[in-house]
Amino acid sequence: MKVAVLIKQVPDTDEVKMDPETGTMIREGVDRTVNPLDLHALEAALCLAKKGGSVTVFSMGPPQAEEALRECLSLGADDAVLLSDRAFAGADSWATAVTIAAALRLSGPFDLILAGDKATDGETGQVGPEVAAILEIPFATHVIDIACQDDQHLVVSRNLDEGIQKQRFPLPCLLSVLSDLNEIQLPTLEGFRNAWRKPIRTFSREALGLPREAVGLTGSPTRVVRIDHPRFTRKTEKYAGTEIARGLDRVIEILREAALL
Numbered sequence: 001m002k003v004a005v006l007i008k009q010v011p012d013t014d015e016v017k018m019d020p021e022t023g024t025m026i027r028e029g030v031d032r033t034v035n036p037l038d039l040h041a042l043e044a045a046l047c048l049a050k051k052g053g054s055v056t057v058f059s060m061g062p063p064q065a066e067e068a069l070r071e072c073l074s075l076g077a078d079d080a081v082l083l084s085d086r087a088f089a090g091a092d093s094w095a096t097a098v099t100i101a102a103a104l105r106l107s108g109p110f111d112l113i114l115a116g117d118k119a120t121d122g123e124t125g126q127v128g129p130e131v132a133a134i135l136e137i138p139f140a141t142h143v144i145d146i147a148c149q150d151d152q153h154l155v156v157s158r159n160l161d162e163g164i165q166k167q168r169f170p171l172p173c174l175l176s177v178l179s180d181l182n183e184i185q186l187p188t189l190e191g192f193r194n195a196w197r198k199p200i201r202t203f204s205r206e207a208l209g210l211p212r213e214a215v216g217l218t219g220s221p222t223r224v225v226r227i228d229h230p231r232f233t234r235k236t237e238k239y240a241g242t243e244i245a246r247g248l249d250r251v252i253e254i255l256r257e258a259a260l261l
Contacts, residue, residue: 001053001148001171003045004104005077006115006128007038009061009068034068037116039075039184041177044146045114046076046185051148054078056107060088060099066200074187074195081107085204090217093122097130099215102208104135107201112154113174117141128176139174140167144181 012033045055057072059065060083069080083103091099104110113132118125125141132139145157149168158165159178169175187195205215213219239247255261 001048001051001111002109003049003053003055004108004110004113005038005042005045005055005057005072006100006113006131007042007057007059007068007072008035008116008119008121009033009059009065010035010119010121032064032067034071035116035119035121037118037177037179039116040179040181041114041116041175042072042075042077043182043184044177045112047182048112048146048148049078053111056081056110058083058100058103058107060084060091060096069200070195071187073198074191075185076191080198080200082200082202083208084202085215087205087212087216090220091215092220092222093124093126094130094221095215095217095219097127097134098219099205099208099210100127101131101134102210103203104131106203106208109172111171113137113172115174115176117143117176117178125176128174132174135172135174137172137174138169139176140169141176143175143177146175146177146181 009032012031042055042057049055055077056079057069057077058081059069061068063082063084065084066082069082073080081103083099088095088099104113113128113135115128115131117128119127129139129141140156140158142158142160143156144159144164147155149155152171154169154171154173154175156167156169156175158167159180205212237247237250239250252261
């Protein structure tokens with residue numbers, strides 16, 4: 001089975017800042033890591049490929065995204081592709097999906113495409129389904145189990161609000177996975193060595209054959225118009241010393257007014 005895995009390098013911090021002018025994330029000067037759910041997708045791909053096949057990881061980002069691809073290679077991926085071009089900057093989920101789909105077409109065909117259900121820096125969960133829609137293949141989200149039924153079909157379990165749903169999918173298809181799917185393995189010393197020996201293919205906009213107006217900020221139908229930061233204000237009443245008893249009565253009064261007592 002030939003498997004492609006979509007990964008994203010995300011900020012390794014909760015202190016994410018946004019550029020108020022462009023509405024895009026400021027990534028400079030921030031530690032980076034592989035999006036955690038994408039590692040579960042990679043682990044699933046490696047397990048499926050053990051029965052015969054290969055795993056290729058794809059990532060779109062600046063040149064430093066190569067670090068994330070090297071980590072995936074150290075875990076056992078066979079090949080890595082970096083989509084990097086200044087024209088890709090500022091892409092929303094759709095423009096990102098257009099770029100990734102073009103790379104998959106150029107490098108494929110693939111029997112299966114796996115991705116994390118969402119990224120920690122965006123939480124949209126849109127890129128995987130959008131890639132599937134562009135490639136015109138079936139897809140499933142919230143996947144927690146994958147089983148090969150035969151050479152042409154998979155049976156997957158999805159964790160939904162209503163319960164666990166099982167679906168049968170023909171290949172090729174795209175699945176976005178949750179952390180319940182598996183346990184992430186650690187790389188070995190040999191894995192680290194191999195990761196730095198393997199070349200990483202890099203595709204630009206021109207190499208993918210995409211027009212400038214289809215990618216990056218120009219190709220993004222969504223825009224961040226304004227960024228608002230929530231302000232938390234509190235109205236306080238202080239009671240001390242001999243006023244403690246009156247303060248407790250006031251607390252009870254407030255709770256009763258809020259129908260909490």
